[in-house]
Amino acid sequence: MAFVVxxxxxxxxxxxxxxxxxxxxxxxxxxxxxxxxxxxLRRRYCEEAKRYGDDRISLGHRPRRVxxxxxxxxxxxxxxxxxxxTAAPILYVAGLEVNVVPTEYEGQVKGFMSVLDTTDxxxxxxxxxxxxxxxxxxxxxxKEDRDxxxxxxxxxxxxxxxxxxxxxxxGHDHESVKAVAEAAIAVVRAVTKKVDVIKFDGxxxxxxxxxxxxxxxxxxxAEERKAKYWYFGPLKSRWTYLRTAMKEWPPLATxxxxxxxxxxxxxxxxxxxxxxxxQKKKLGWSFTDxxxxxxQTYLVQEQALKAKLAEEEEKxxxxxxxxxxxxxxxxxxxxxxxxxxxxxxxxxGPVEPTKTEVIQEGWDRINxxxxxxxxxxxxxxVVKTVEITPSEETEWYNIDGESFEAMKVNISLLQKKLNFFxxxxxxxASR
Numbered sequence: 001m002a003f004v005v006x007x008x009x010x011x012x013x014x015x016x017x018x019x020x021x022x023x024x025x026x027x028x029x030x031x032x033x034x035x036x037x038x039x040x041l042r043r044r045y046c047e048e049a050k051r052y053g054d055d056r057i058s059l060g061h062r063p064r065r066v067x068x069x070x071x072x073x074x075x076x077x078x079x080x081x082x083x084x085x086t087a088a089p090i091l092y093v094a095g096l097e098v099n100v101v102p103t104e105y106e107g108q109v110k111g112f113m114s115v116l117d118t119t120d121x122x123x124x125x126x127x128x129x130x131x132x133x134x135x136x137x138x139x140x141x142x143k144e145d146r147d148x149x150x151x152x153x154x155x156x157x158x159x160x161x162x163x164x165x166x167x168x169x170x171g172h173d174h175e176s177v178k179a180v181a182e183a184a185i186a187v188v189r190a191v192t193k194k195v196d197v198i199k200f201d202g203x204x205x206x207x208x209x210x211x212x213x214x215x216x217x218x219x220x221x222a223e224e225r226k227a228k229y230w231y232f233g234p235l236k237s238r239w240t241y242l243r244t245a246m247k248e249w250p251p252l253a254t255x256x257x258x259x260x261x262x263x264x265x266x267x268x269x270x271x272x273x274x275x276x277x278x279q280k281k282k283l284g285w286s287f288t289d290x291x292x293x294x295x296q297t298y299l300v301q302e303q304a305l306k307a308k309l310a311e312e313e314e315k316x317x318x319x320x321x322x323x324x325x326x327x328x329x330x331x332x333x334x335x336x337x338x339x340x341x342x343x344x345x346x347x348x349g350p351v352e353p354t355k356t357e358v359i360q361e362g363w364d365r366i367n368x369x370x371x372x373x374x375x376x377x378x379x380x381x382v383v384k385t386v387e388i389t390p391s392e393e394t395e396w397y398n399i400d401g402e403s404f405e406a407m408k409v410n411i412s413l414l415q416k417k418l419n420f421f422x423x424x425x426x427x428x429a430s431r
Contacts (some may be wrong), residue, residue, distance in 0.1 A: 038177045045181040049188050050417065053095035054368025065097040068185065069109050069136060069422055071128030071159070074100050074399045079159035083127050086177055087157050088186040093190040103132065113408030116148070123153050123421075125187055129160015130401035134210060140418060141197060141209040153419040155187040164371060164401050165211045168334065172369040186421040189379065192271070194416035196331055196342065201410045202401060208399060209414075213373055215398040216390065216406065218244060218251035218350065222362060224396065240360030246354040253327060253394050259386035260301075261314050261390045262343035265276040266384050269342070269415045292397050325349035325358065329411060330372040331384060334372065344413050346381040349376035 021353060045352075052327055057063065080102075081171040099121070103109055116124070126136045133156055140149060158166035158179050170182050200208040211348050222244045229236040229243070244251060260266070326349035332339040352356070390397075390406040395403045 002220065041181060042086055042089065045185050046093050048185060049090045049094040051121070053093050053398060054190050055095070063095050063097045064190075065099065065120075066091065066123045066125055066155075067116065067123045068098060068100045068134065068157075069112065070100050070102050071132040073079075074128040074132065074250050078350055079128060082159055082176065082180060086180045087127065089182040090181060096188070098192060101164050103128070106131075107135065109135040110139035110142070113143065116152075118148055118151055123155060123187065123190075125155035125157060125337045125421075127157040127159050127405070129158075130162055130164055132160070133165060133291070134208070134400045134402055137197065137211060137418065138207075138209045141199075141414075142207070148266045149418065154423055156420040157181065157183045162401050164187070167369070168197060168371050169420065172371065182423065183390035185420075186423055189421075191422060191424050192196050192419040193422045195420050196333070197414040197417040198329075198331065198344070199412045199414055201208065201412070203267070206407070208404070210400040212334065212371070212400050213328060214388075215326070215328050215373065216255075216394055216413070217253040217324060218326075218358065219362060219365070220396070220398050221251075223338075224398075237366045238294045238363055241359045244362070245359055247344040249335055249355065250325065251358070252323050252325060254321070254323045254391040255327060255394065256389040257322055257346070257381075258317060258389075259320075259346070259381060259383040260317055262341060262382045264341060266313065267341060267373075268415075269401045269417075272304055322348055323351055325351070325353050326374060326378075327388075328378075329386070329388075331413060334371065341382065342415060344383045344386060344411065345373075346383060346386060347378040348373060349378050354410065387411070 069113045070080065070083055075082070086096070088100075101112060109126075113124075113136060124136065124140070126133045138153065140154065143149065156163075156166050158170075158171070158176075163179075165181060167178065170179060170186070173181060195211065196208045198213060200214070202208075202211060222240050225243070226236055226240045229239050233237045326347075328347045330345055330346045332341055332343050335345050387408070387410045394406045397406050397409075
């Protein structure tokens, strides 16, 4: 009893120190508890992966080969440690033959993709952030090897500070360890789905292939400036939008749009593989076709039909000059998974927003975890293709979260172009 009384008197006398060390002890306990739960989570995923690794391989077969492009610099240099501690064990115990290729400079992934062949790998996994994935997808689609695109699936392991597509595919509510483990086990399960790709054509070799879309305007510029206000600590995001309201007003971006509206007819999806087989069958050689020139006639008719359809579409092209707080572009299905028409969705923010509206919208986006482009009250255009010509004042775009110099760009949608590893429940829900 004397010990309890003595302790109570000590705590009362030194209450500031007591509060400090109590808080420190509580933080330490939570830290240890969280690390323990993370290790249990890793063990659970490794146990599932081991069941795949225990399966015997038939005589004459070999383990699945996976090429992992790892960006060790992602997330402030924490990517390698997170990959080696969480993702790598899951892939290895599953019996996969894993070839990890660390990247050292920008553009390296595109270079590797150009030389990869179906004899080299059975799958490509991108372990990094938005930029690494954008490079890999661009390298994938630039390959002329159609067989590679159709037969080699792509996986994404979220190791960056921002992982847009991964959050769409695996959910935005996961902690980092669970998000990485979910993405790794998806590669092991080998469940895939076809995803749309957005083509950004700047002319010549300036062609980029993205997965989520484009942003330009005041909110993009504000997010880009955020790092400059590091000395505000956790308040830097809020200060960024307050600072935006102090600049020249209104913060408008102007551009010329030229687009063809989307319809169920011009956005009808045609399976590339089935279309190729049908065309090959029609072009198959036979003596009668050669004798009567049917093969050449078919080619001429096919080209004439395509030219006629393109000419009809051009007649319906709409030209529009826009002045807006923000212009965003994504796909209708990313904006709304239940959308009836799969096309491009252009959203235009208000022309004359109040300072309060811009600040409030920016603050609302700070804690937004789910994927969303633009604001609720934006004007929309549902288009098949769109050409954006920005004004000279607009200096930068964001494509899939990465900054690019603003220029005239033609944007189109490539439907179901790549196979991505996905959670099993995604396929079950779509049936």
